Amino acid sequence: MSTQVCDEPLHCIRVQDQGRLIATGSHTGTTTLLELSDGLVQLQRNEKVLVTAVLERETRREKILEARHREMKLKERNKSSQEKEKEDDEGGYEDEDLVEKAEREFYETIEYEIKQKEKKEAQRKQKEEMDKGDEGKASPIEEEKVETASGGGEDKDD
DSSP, X not given: OOOOOOSSOEEEEEXXXXXXXXXXXXXXXOEEEEEOOHHHHSOOTTHHHHHHHHHHHHHHHHHHHHHXXXXXXXXXXXXXXXXXXXXXXXXXXXXXXXXXXXXXXXXXXXXXXXXXXXXXXHHHHHHHHHHHHTSSOOOXXXXXXXXXXXXXXXXXXX
């Protein structure tokens, strides 16, 4: 049940000791006196028991809702901590995979460099063997240079 007492917001409300009269006051100073009917003033049969039961039921409901809320928060915390642990575990596997991958790449690089070094060494030896075989044979250009430098060439004046 609701009743509009005045157009302004109410500032205070006071009930008479017997519960028959109610006084209200607004911010502008307007005071209103309300008289309640006998049905609202006098207790009905079992009314006190019924009101008490309603209040107790609401109190239990409130406690149940608070417990559910706490339980939901706890589940969220557990879920988030499990997700973090799962990420950490997966991260551990990723770390192990990264280490294995780095080791594999390292050894592959070392093997590649060793092969390149062996290949260069083989090419160098092959070049040295070719140079040794060509030592007895001088190129015609080099022979000419050697003869002119030593003066062993033919004299054109004769």
